[in-house]
Amino acid sequence: MQQNNSFDKVYFEHRIMVFNLALHYVLNVEDAEEITQDVFIKVYESMEKFNQNSSLKTWIYRITVNKSLDYIKHKNSKKRFYIFGKKSSSEKEYLNTASYEHPAALLENKEKSAILFEAINTLPDNQKTAFLLSKLEGLGNAEVAQIMEINIGAVESLQFRAKKTLRNNLGQKFEEYRRKK
Known part of the structure; x- marks a missing residue:
């Protein structure tokens, strides 16, 4: 019991x-x-x-x-x-x-959210994990390192690469999104 x-x-x-x-x-x-x-x-x-x-x-x-x-x-x-x-x-x-968003959000915000999460899902597993834990869960690098069982420097490197990849991918995706409108 x-x-x-x-x-x-x-x-x-x-x-x-x-x-x-x-x-x-x-x-x-x-x-x-x-x-x-x-x-x-x-x-x-x-x-x-x-x-x-x-x-x-x-x-x-x-x-x-x-x-x-x-x-x-x-x-x-x-x-x-x-x-x-x-x-x-x-x-x-x-x-x-x-x-992910307030229930009264506009369709445009939903489309942008979909693009963002689609891009996050293309990241390699370790980059995705470091990014999700730090940016969406709000955990510090030390706690992320402990969860992932790696050192803090590796967490910072994964986050840096994830942000760089997302910046590139999202730039292209939002450009395509703007052209569609």
């Missing part, structure tokens, strides 16, 4: 953080919910093994990042078999979620 009470506390303190981070990776509510469930199953099964070398929050972030990346890889490997098939309509569902 003791483990159950402590798990409940962990779940209620971290469920929104886990869901939001997963949503940043997969941009789909159902997929983010599935990842959130997988994360907390892993947390529940591993709580007794948690060695406390890092904070509980950092440990849960690490599990969420790994589960999100695994989910994307698994989903992408499935897509290869359906390369000529129709894409799921739910993949653009993030355009309608309140997590």
Whole structure:
């Protein structure tokens, strides 16, 4: 019963953080919910093994990042078999979620948000993780380094490369977007 009470506390303190981070990776509510469930199953099964070398929050972030990346890889490997098939309509569902913008946002803002998150999703996994954790989750470089199990200099380098890539890609995307109007 003791483990159950402590798990409940962990779940209620971290469920929104886990869901939001997963949503940043997969941009789909159902997929983010599935990842959130997988994360907390892993947390529940591993709580007794948690060695406390890092904070509980950092440990849960690490599990969420790994589960999100695994989910994307698994989903992408499935897509290869359906390369000529129709894409799921739910993949653009993030355009309608309140997590990214105010519900009264204009269509133009939704289109710009879609372009931004599309560009973020093209980053290599390590750059994407460093960028999401620092810029969207608001974590400091030391905490990002701990979650990613790399040094702070590597985090700064990943963030720099991610921003440079995004700047280039977004410049091209927004130029195309402006020409369409």
